[in-house]
Each structure stands twice: as structure tokens, then as C-alpha cells.
Amino acid sequence: xxxxxxxxxxxxxxxxxxxxxxxxxxxxxxxxxxxxxxxxxxxxxxxxxxxxxxxxxxxxxxxxxxxxxxxxxxxxxxxxxxxxxxxxxxxxxxxxxxxxxxxxxxxxxxxxxxxxxxxxxxxxxxxxxxxxxxxxxxxxxxxxxxxxxxxxxxxxxxxxxxxxxxxxxxxxxxxxxxxxxxxxxxxxxxxxxxxxxxxxxxxxxxxxxxxxxxxx
Amino acid sequence: xxxxxxxxxxxxxxxxxxxxxxxxxxxxxxxxxxxxxxxxxxxxxxxxxxxxxxxxxxxxxxxxxxxxxxxxxxxxxxxxxxxxxxxxx
Numbered sequence: 001x002x003x004x005x006x007x008x009x010x011x012x013x014x015x016x017x018x019x020x021x022x023x024x025x026x027x028x029x030x031x032x033x034x035x036x037x038x039x040x041x042x043x044x045x046x047x048x049x050x051x052x053x054x055x056x057x058x059x060x061x062x063x064x065x066x067x068x069x070x071x072x073x074x075x076x077x078x079x080x081x082x083x084x085x086x087x088x089x090x091x092x093x094x095x096x097x098x099x100x101x102x103x104x105x106x107x108x109x110x111x112x113x114x115x116x117x118x119x120x121x122x123x124x125x126x127x128x129x130x131x132x133x134x135x136x137x138x139x140x141x142x143x144x145x146x147x148x149x150x151x152x153x154x155x156x157x158x159x160x161x162x163x164x165x166x167x168x169x170x171x172x173x174x175x176x177x178x179x180x181x182x183x184x185x186x187x188x189x190x191x192x193x194x195x196x197x198x199x200x201x202x203x204x205x206x207x208x209x210x211x212x213x214x215x216x
Numbered sequence: 217x218x219x220x221x222x223x224x225x226x227x228x229x230x231x232x233x234x235x236x237x238x239x240x241x242x243x244x245x246x247x248x249x250x251x252x253x254x255x256x257x258x259x260x261x262x263x264x265x266x267x268x269x270x271x272x273x274x275x276x277x278x279x280x281x282x283x284x285x286x287x288x289x290x291x292x293x294x295x296x297x298x299x300x301x302x303x304x305x
Binding site for chain 2 (some may be wrong): 003007010046062164
């Protein structure tokens with residue numbers, strides 16, 4: 001669930017654009033290079049982007065809070081191509097949801113890309129570097145996807161709390177985490193399962209590429 | 217793939233039955249209410265330039281998003297599977 005249109009004051013909205021725009025730009029350049037270096041990367045990029053499209057369209061009920069939220073689907077892109085490319089792919093999905101679904105917003109696009117496309121995946125990427133050679137591929141993908149998804153919503157909560165601290169920032173952050181991060185726990189687990197299953201297929205079909213590209 | 221769908225259906229059914237079934241609104245709507253509690257004076261300074269005219273049309277566009285994604289993933293994974301099978305023969 002992204003931050004709604006107009007729900008970040010202009011200064012905060014601008015700040016998050018400053019953070020996410022360089023990531024998107026670098027990710028776009030990197031994607032272009034990946035395809036130029038090996039045309040087969042186009043297929044992997046499309047699968048990673050397609051996965052984000054599917055997962056972020058599913059509103060999944062969460063029994064923890066009795067509300068719904070959607071996964072981010074960024075785990076696969078994070079592992080295959082890193083956080084910058086994920087930011088680029090996520091910004092496309094977020095733009096679709098903003099323009100056609102009034103979900104998220106143009107003014108909050110920077111903040112939403114920062115959380116879903118960049119900072120969440122960055123956390124997943126960090127976990128991936130640690131787990132890479134210690135666990136099986138599927139277990140690693142599961143954990144990375146859960147972390148990238150869940151951390152996205154921790155950041156969303158922080159972003160809103162920074163703009164609306166009320167009496168104290170910490171109290172406000174806890175309030176929004178009670179809404180977003182709590183709802184997201186089971187949703188993130190579902191996402192992890194899907195990501196691990198799809199990565200199983202991908203690894204099977206692109207054996208050589210995945211083992212190389214995974215270190216991208 | 218059948219297994220995946222089954223897992224998903226089972227999970228969502230368990231989710232919905234064990235919970236004290238509230239109204240299943242989006243978490244973003246709850247956040248909106250919380251923002252209004254914390255800063256009652258805040259007025260959104262920008263509104264969506266276009267909104268789906270009804271809930272039905274919104275779910276249509278959400279489905280379209282899933283369909284685009286699923287088509288791309290299925291097409292590419294399927295194409296690669298087929299070309300690998302062809303090489304094996």
C-alpha cells in the first residue's frame with residue numbers, strides 16, 4: 001500500500017524524489033547496459049519486472065490487522081540485478097498504479113519508489129550478500145523477498161511519521177508501523193513463497209546466466 | 217503451478233477464517249485515518265488526476281496489471297523452456 005496522492009507535504013515529497021531519481025536513472029542506464037552486453041538479459045529483466053507487476057496487483061488479506069495489503073514483488077529483481085535496477089522497474093509499476101488506479105500518487109511517487117524500489121530492496125540485497133553461499137537458492141530467495149517486502153513497509157511508516165510526527169516521531173512511527181508493517185508480515189511470507197517458486201523455474205532455465213548474473 | 221495455486225488458495229482461506237474478520241479495507245485507508253487523527257488540519261495538497269469511476273473498474277485495471285505481468289512471465293519462461301526442450305531432442 002503506497003502513500004496516497006497529496007499525503008506528503010511538498011518538502012518531504014521533494015526530498016524523496018531527490019533520493020529515488022538518481023537510483024531510477026542509474027537503474028535505467030544499468031538495465032540498458034545489461035541488455036547490450038547480453039541480449040538474453042532482456043528476458044530476465046522482463047521476468048523480474050513482470051513478477052513485480054503481478055505481485056503488486058494482488059491485494060492480500062492479512063489476519064493480523066484485518067486489512068489488506070499487497071506484496072511488492074521486488075525480491076527477484078533485487079537478487080538478479082540489484083537495488084538500482086529494481087528501483088527503475090518499480091517506478092514503472094508505480095506509475096501504472098498512479099495513473100490508472102489512483103493508487104499511490106504523482107507527488108508521492110518519489111517516496112514510494114524510494115521505499116518499494118530502492119530502500120526495501122537494498123535491505124534485501126544486504127541480506128542476500130550475507131546468505132548467498134550459506135543457504136540453498138530457494139531458501140535464500142524466500143528470505144530476501146520477505147525482507148525486501150517487509151522493509152518496504154517499515155520505510156513507508158517512517159516516511160509518513162517523518163512528515164506527520166504529531167507529539168513525537170517515535171510514537172507516530174510506531175502507529176504507522178502498527179498499520180503497515182504489521183499487516184505486511186503474512187503478506188511478505190506469501191510473497192517469499194511465490195518468489196522462491198519462480199526463482200526455482202528461472203534457475204532451471206537460465207542455469208549459466210543466473211549463476212553469473214546473481215553476482216551482478 | 218497447480219501446487220502454487222493450491223497453496224495460495226489455502227493460505228488466503230486460512231487467513232480469512234482465523235481472523236476476527238474486520239472489513240478488509242486497504243492498509244492505506246487505515247493510514248489515511250491515522251494521519252487525520254495525528255494532524256487533523258492537514259489537507260492533501262494534490263489530488264489524483266484521474267480516478268477509476270467505480271470499484272468494478274478499479275478491479276478491472278488491477279486485473280489488467282496482473283494479466284500483463286503474468287503474460288510476460290509466462291511467455292518468457294515458456295519460450296525458454298520450449299527452446300531448451302528442443303535442444304535436448
